[in-house]
Amino acid sequence: MTRSIIPQDDKCNGWYQLLSDPAPPNRLNTHTDADWLVIGAGFTGLAAARRAAELRPGERVVLLEALRVGQGTSGRNTGFVIDLPHKHDLEGDDLARKQKLLSLNRAAVDDLATLVERHGIDCGWSLAGKYQGAVGERGLKYLAQYERLLKDFDYPYRRLERNALGPILGTRHYAAAIYTANTALMQPAALVRGLGESLPSNVELYEHTPVVGLTRRGGKWCATTPEGEVKATNLLLGSNIYAQEFGFLKHRVLPVMTFASMTRALTDDEMALFSAAPQHFGLTPADHAGTTVRLTPDRHLIIRNQYRYVPKYHDNLAKRMRVRQGHRDSFLARYPSLEHVPFMATWGGACGLSRNFTPFFGKVDDNAWMSGVHQCVGVARGTISGKLLAELATGQDSRQLTDMLAVSGRPALNPPEPILKIGVKTRMMCAARASRSEL
Numbered sequence: 166m167t168r169s170i171i172p173q174d175d176k177c178n179g180w181y182q183l184l185s186d187p188a189p190p191n192r193l194n195t196h197t198d199a200d201w202l203v204i205g206a207g208f209t210g211l212a213a214a215r216r217a218a219e220l221r222p223g224e225r226v227v228l229l230e231a232l233r234v235g236q237g238t239s240g241r242n243t244g245f246v247i248d249l250p251h252k253h254d255l256e257g258d259d260l261a262r263k264q265k266l267l268s269l270n271r272a273a274v275d276d277l278a279t280l281v282e283r284h285g286i287d288c289g290w291s292l293a294g295k296y297q298g299a300v301g302e303r304g305l306k307y308l309a310q311y312e313r314l315l316k317d318f319d320y321p322y323r324r325l326e327r328n329a330l331g332p333i334l335g336t337r338h339y340a341a342a343i344y345t346a347n348t349a350l351m352q353p354a355a356l357v358r359g360l361g362e363s364l365p366s367n368v369e370l371y372e373h374t375p376v377v378g379l380t381r382r383g384g385k386w387c388a389t390t391p392e393g394e395v396k397a398t399n400l401l402l403g404s405n406i407y408a409q410e411f412g413f414l415k416h417r418v419l420p421v422m423t424f425a426s427m428t429r430a431l432t433d434d435e436m437a438l439f440s441a442a443p444q445h446f447g448l449t450p451a452d453h454a455g456t457t458v459r460l461t462p463d464r465h466l467i468i469r470n471q472y473r474y475v476p477k478y479h480d481n482l483a484k485r486m487r488v489r490q491g492h493r494d495s496f497l498a499r500y501p502s503l504e505h506v507p508f509m510a511t512w513g514g515a516c517g518l519s520r521n522f523t524p525f526f527g528k529v530d531d532n533a534w535m536s537g538v539h540q541c542v543g544v545a546r547g548t549i550s551g552k553l554l555a556e557l558a559t560g561q562d563s564r565q566l567t568d569m570l571a572v573s574g575r576p577a578l579n580p581p582e583p584i585l586k587i588g589v590k591t592r593m594m595c596a597a598r599a600s601r602s603e604l
């Protein structure tokens with residue numbers, strides 16, 4: 166199989182810009198053999214490589230990443246490690262499935278918290294919880310549904326109305342929100358970089374090393390890179406939507422991009438809007454097509470909204486300028502007194518949906534396993550499924566593994582182009598129009 170598209174994420178990611186420059190990348194420039202080849206150093210690939218190395222301490226694990234760690238989507242998200250089943254996962258009727266998702270996500274939050282502490286990863290990690298916010302009638306309808314789901318699920322929460330939210334969120338824009346306590350917030354580029362720097366000693370990480378061809382020869386997986394080659398017995402795919410380029414889950418992934426903008430750090434005077442402790446928060450929209458907002462511990466405000474279908478996994482600058490204007494409108498609707506505060510960055514990140522909202526976890530070929538298409542909420546799921554992927558591949562047996570297999574499935578087959586493109590674009594446009602009040 167020869168790939169056709171490799172990741173080319175731009176350098177606009179605000180989180181990455183806040184980090185110091187990394188040491189020069191270690192690129193693969195030789196032909197080498199390994200026991201394990203892991204492709205993609207996002208949350209999934211990093212967790213898979215770490216676990217394979219822990220379970221097989223005498224074996225050699227090679228992890229290949231096309232970009233620098235933190236430049237891909239795992240370093241571009243809004244930094245919520247969500248314990249609750251999210252979006253469509255919470256809406257289904259199957260309570261047992263939701264309990265499984267909750268315990269898997271909680272395991273991911275705990276695993277990341279342990280690694281952050283053990284390796285001193287400076288990523289603003291905080292078990293700050295999250296608000297689910299509603300602006301208008303439409304949002305309130307979704308919030309009422311969310312509240313019913315939490316009650317059915319027996320999950321503890323607190324509902325706050327506009328007056329109580331004002332000092333916390335720094336705005337009276339929200340009619341109401343529901344607070345749940347067990348979501349962690351973090352700086353994603355800092356976290357994934359820290360995870361990449363703290364891998365076990367039998368993992369070799371090569372960055373700026375895209376896999377440009379993948380074949381199976383003589384019972385081994387052979388990955389070709391621009392300056393080298395890896396031959397490995399086992400293959401773990403953490404390349405998410407790009408797995409299609411190697412022929413896996415072909416025509417079953419909907420690559421979409423969502424976008425974020427970040428302000429410069431607010432001054433002491435500007436922070437007066439947020440008078441209630443702890444002066445940082447994360448808010449996701451009650452209506453999924455609405456706006457995510459974060460105030461980080463280092464005082465940057467972040468706005469995330471809008472989705473685009475990106476069959477080639479990229480956007481273009483003109484598109485991003487339109488997105489940025491939309492973010493500016495959302496920002497000013499919430500914080501008119503901060504009109505003078507500029508955005509320091511606007512960026513997008515590509516992630517995977519499927520038509521049946523089903524993520525994939527399992528075997529894809531002889532000695533090849535993959536986890537991906539996390540329905541655009543892959544921080545917790547990528548972390549726990551990456552770890553369990555290595556457990557599956559090494560023949561472990563555990564309750565968590567059984568649960569992960571039970572909550573995963575096969576993403577539905579897409580219709581051919583241009584029907585797919587027209588269908589996805591129309592659906593996204595209708596959702597954005599219907600959700601205008603929540604943007």
Ligand SMILES: Cc1cc2nc3c(=O)[nH]c(=O)nc-3n(C[C@H](O)[C@H](O)[C@H](O)COP(=O)(O)OP(=O)(O)OC[C@H]3O[C@@H](n4cnc5c(N)ncnc54)[C@H](O)[C@@H]3O)c2cc1C
Pocket residue numbers: 168170171172204205206207208209210229230231232236237238239240241242243244245246247374375376377403404405406407408422423424425469513514515516517536537538539540541542543544545546547
């Ligand atoms: C703006 C935004 C906000 C989001 N907010 C959240 C959030 O708050 N919480 C949440 O849970 N999710 C969020 N998401 C989604 C989340 O970021 C993804 O689900 C998650 O990154 C998936 O992790 P992953 O490791 O599976 O895949 P990815 O992060 O996509 O990692 C795959 C890696 O594989 C590499 N790769 C691909 N092809 C090759 C190749 N040929 N050779 C070598 N390397 C390759 C890529 O460069 C990439 O680094 C958000 C996404 C965006 C864009």
